[in-house]
Every structure is written in structure tokens, then in C-alpha cells.
Amino acid sequence: MSTEVNGLPIHLLHDRVLVKLEGKPGERKSNGGIVIPATAAMGRRLAWATAVAVGPHVRSVEVGDRVLFDPDEKSEVELQGNDYVLMRERDVHAVAASRVESEGTGLYL
Template sequence: MSHPDESGEDGLPIRLLHDRILVRLEGAEGERRSSAGIVIPATASVGKRLSWATAVGVGPNVRMVVSGDRVLFDPDERSEVELHGRDYILLRERDVHAVAARRVENDSTGLYL
């Protein structure tokens, strides 16, 4: 029997507490590509860069994020955890800078922050 606060992803054996959010990074860390297709190595520094991740579990006191949301956060301020051989990041809700909204109204232009 699963607890309502458990992460639904692959039946992870974890129940998040308080305002914690468990996220999975999008894409591979390290190398990335520019919009023109140029490979940018992980060692290249261009200032402080925020990262997108997908929320896979949320604690009972999280108010603005639900599982499945894309969240924007500072990768320098994170705690990593491995569950079932996969790497995840544990954040507090206050460490999330933005949530990409999926809600699109009939007369809306699309994705917004």
C-alpha cells in the first residue's frame, strides 16, 4: 500500500517531509549544446547558470509545485541522493526560482514562467 506523499516514480521507497521536493535533472549534466548546435563543455564557465529539473515527488507542505512540474533551481545549492541506482536532487521549495506552467488557455500563446 502506497502512502499519498510517496513519489510515484518507479515506486521509490521515500516519503518526503515538510517543504522538500525531489527532482530529476533534465538531460545530461556536463556538456550542453547551444541553440546553434555548438557543444559547450562542462568546464566552460559563463557565470551563474540555473538548471531545469522535473519534480518527481513533493512533501506535504509544498504549496506551489506538484509532481511532474518543471522547476528552475540553482545547481550549486543542492543535495544529491541515489535511489534505485538513479541520481536525484533534494530541494526545499524556497530554493525553486520558477515553475514552468503547462496550463495553456484557449487564447494563450503557450509556455510561460
């Protein structure tokens, strides 16, 4: 599927998914609004991002979906001054979208 990211035409190949990270890198907030610094020791934590482009063989993710992935296994790319993450669909742990059915575990969970 071809799409544009900030005016730049992108054609992802195979099962690739291009996502934009949510929030600032390393910054997190607790439910009470307390900012947790990036240097705080924590276990392995997954991250949410928004899909901005998908390849032709991607079956479960659409542009605009929120995806859950492991930020330790990511490939970062900069396009026109903006940072994105490129991953394979199999590296997506979950998809959050209004079209997703509430029953079942989904293909990659």
C-alpha cells in the same frame, strides 16, 4: 505526499521537492546545436529539472512540473542507481507547467 521512485516508496517531509535533472550533468547545447563543454568558463547558471515527488507542505510545485533552481545549492541523492536532487521549495526559482497562469510573478520569484 507519498509517491514511488522506480518502485521505491518515498514520503518527503515538510516542503521538500525531489527532482530529476534534465540532460547530462555539465553538458549544454547552444541554440545552434553546438555542445558547450562543462569546463567552459561561465557565470552562475540556473538549471531545469522535473519534479518527481513533493512534500505535504509544498504549495507551488506538483509532480511533473519543470522547476528552475541553482545547481550550486543542491543536495544530490541516488535511488536505485538513479541520481536525483533534493531541495526545499524556497530554493525553486520558477515553475514551468501548463497550469501556471501567464500573469503575475508567482509566490517565489
